[in-house]
Amino acid sequence: MTSPLPVLETKHAGPAPLFRRILLQGRYETITMIRNGEQLILAIILPLLALVGLTVTPLLDGLGSSRVDIAVPGILALCAMSTAFTGQGIATGFDRRYGVLRFLSTTPLGRTGLIVGKILAVLAVLVLQVLIVSVVAALLGWHPRPEGWLPGLCLLILGAAAFTALGLLVAGTVRPEATLAITNLLWILLGALGGIVVPAERLPALAQNIVHFLPSGSLGQSLRDAFLHGTVSLPYVVVLLLWTIIPGAAAVRWFKWN
Amino acid sequence: MRSPESPVLTIEGLIKDVGPLASLDGKMLRVVSGLSLFAERGQITALLGANGAGKTTTLECAQGLQKRTGGHIGLLGEDPDSAGAGLRSRVGVMLQDGGLPPSARPIPLLRHISGMYENPLPLEPLVERLGIDTFARTGVRRLSGGQKQRLSLAAALIGNPEVLFLDEPSAGLDPQSRQIVFELIAELRDAGMGIILTTHLMDDAQRLADYVYIIDAGRNVAEGTVAELLSHGHDAMDGITERTLYFDAPAGLDIAGALGSEVTVTESRAGSYSVSGTLTPQHLAKLTAWWAEKGIMPVSLRLEARSLEDVFLDISGRDIR
Structure with missing residues (x-):
């Protein structure tokens, strides 16, 4: 004989506090991201391979005194794109397909809590990426300008915000298979030609004119400015802000939950 | 309501x-x-x-x-x-x-x-x-x-x-x-x-x-x-309700011929019969007598009153959506 469940016996106590709900969701999404093998390859392995590749080949020669100093800011920008755009976009797309977004939005977490939880997870994974890339880069002889760290980290967060907004916009409006294709393709295209790891001056003439207006180019270039020269270029900040606000508003408007 | x-x-x-x-x-x-x-x-x-x-x-x-x-x-x-x-x-x-x-x-x-x-x-x-x-x-x-x-x-x-x-x-x-x-x-x-x-x-x-x-x-x-x-759609006063008799027996029997036209006989699969309508004890007697005469013993036999499915189909129509 099974014993009855203690349902409704206790006075209903309501939802857990908002702060706890969001932290829980952020933790859950972070663990899910880290446990996903494909996401780890995209978030950690490929950026590290790119870092080593740029350090041992003469691709960046002539742009400054040290290959690794020029390479690392772009790799950090690539990390933000991996996690916030491709990784988070694909995960959200499939969560939408499987009804996870709908189910969780019926719990006390709600839609807002769900999105904030995802943003927290992106930030948490980004912190891990920055730590790992910095350690490997230091071993390769990276010497960033100390005054570059504060603006650099702020720009990374802003870049992650822009890529999160873009990822959510894609994931919320097309089928998950299309999200997979679009975000992976853009990762490769923007990674190679978007001014993110390869500075604009080393790109084909046509790309040079465009990349400053792309989130990839503005994040890569502004991080190089910060870590190489300790400067912040306002135009890039404005471009990144626009890439956050416009796709963010579009996602709020057109995101489909089912 | x-x-x-x-x-x-x-x-x-x-x-x-x-x-x-x-x-x-x-x-x-x-x-x-x-x-x-x-x-x-x-x-x-x-x-x-x-x-x-x-x-x-x-x-x-x-x-x-x-x-x-x-x-x-x-x-x-x-x-x-x-x-x-x-x-x-x-x-x-x-x-x-x-x-x-x-x-x-x-x-x-x-x-x-x-x-x-x-x-x-x-x-x-x-x-x-x-x-x-x-x-x-x-x-x-x-x-x-x-x-x-x-x-x-x-x-x-x-x-x-x-x-x-x-x-x-x-x-x-x-x-x-x-x-x-x-x-x-x-x-x-x-x-x-x-x-x-x-x-x-x-x-x-x-x-x-x-x-x-x-x-x-x-x-x-x-x-x-x-x-x-x-009980929807039934006259509770006369006490008659529709029933369906399901049974499995050899295929191709002329049950309709044995029972007459007051009831509906269908053979949904070979050997799987249902008889529905306002079934009376006389119908059952007639059917079992006919089986006895032909030497037929059904494999299974089940009598059901009107099901919710019948009500549902009555109300929402029998067309397939």
Whole structure:
């Protein structure tokens, strides 16, 4: 004989506090991201391979005194794109397909809590990426300008915000298979030609004119400015802000939950 | 229509349009058109209808997952469209497609969801009761349909809700899971939970529901207790009710010839017969005498009164949607 469940016996106590709900969701999404093998390859392995590749080949020669100093800011920008755009976009797309977004939005977490939880997870994974890339880069002889760290980290967060907004916009409006294709393709295209790891001056003439207006180019270039020269270029900040606000508003408007 | 005593859900004149749809030349499609119902505390209220009747849309409007086009919805006295975490913590939802992340494992997932509530149900008894401990280490992706449904039910219950929505709870359930799930649902009802479920299976409604709304083309076309619906369209005074006799015997027998034209005889599969209509003891005598004369002994024999399915088909028409 099974014993009855203690349902409704206790006075209903309501939802857990908002702060706890969001932290829980952020933790859950972070663990899910880290446990996903494909996401780890995209978030950690490929950026590290790119870092080593740029350090041992003469691709960046002539742009400054040290290959690794020029390479690392772009790799950090690539990390933000991996996690916030491709990784988070694909995960959200499939969560939408499987009804996870709908189910969780019926719990006390709600839609807002769900999105904030995802943003927290992106930030948490980004912190891990920055730590790992910095350690490997230091071993390769990276010497960033100390005054570059504060603006650099702020720009990374802003870049992650822009890529999160873009990822959510894609994931919320097309089928998950299309999200997979679009975000992976853009990762490769923007990674190679978007001014993110390869500075604009080393790109084909046509790309040079465009990349400053792309989130990839503005994040890569502004991080190089910060870590190489300790400067912040306002135009890039404005471009990144626009890439956050416009796709963010579009996602709020057109995101489909089912 | 009955009047509400302690309603957990009231829906009045619900209208829901979806679209614009390319298949309708860019016009909107009215999925729910003027549906009204209410659900009581301590009762199981079933929305019964064919696929596409608007059951899921109705539930999703009540859960705040879809915004309604018109009408009024009160869920525990609040409007679900502007519901906050407080209302959501009192309502448990089991979606038709589960809503569980494929990469998750059952126990960590339930523990995570329970963290969203200040005072959730203890995990152990729920897990044990629904038999989740037998597949606790299997990822959601590899669970069977019945296991997924049981996990979804646990996820809907972990917050100890006052209202429970179940969209097609018996879909994909093997007989064993079905037994576990149905027993638990009945027990929750007895404990005072208000349960609203949808189903296209008459059997579910017949076994579980205290009150049934038959939904067709986005509106409620009939309602009542199962007993009330079963007596629908019958003259209670003369005591005659329609019955159907099912039996399996050698194929190709001329049963209609033996019984005459007052009853309808069909052989749905070779050797699988049903005789329906206003059956009398004389019909049975005639049939068994005919079997005796021919030396036929049926393999199986079953007599059933009118089923909810007959009522449903009477009301919503026999056309296939």
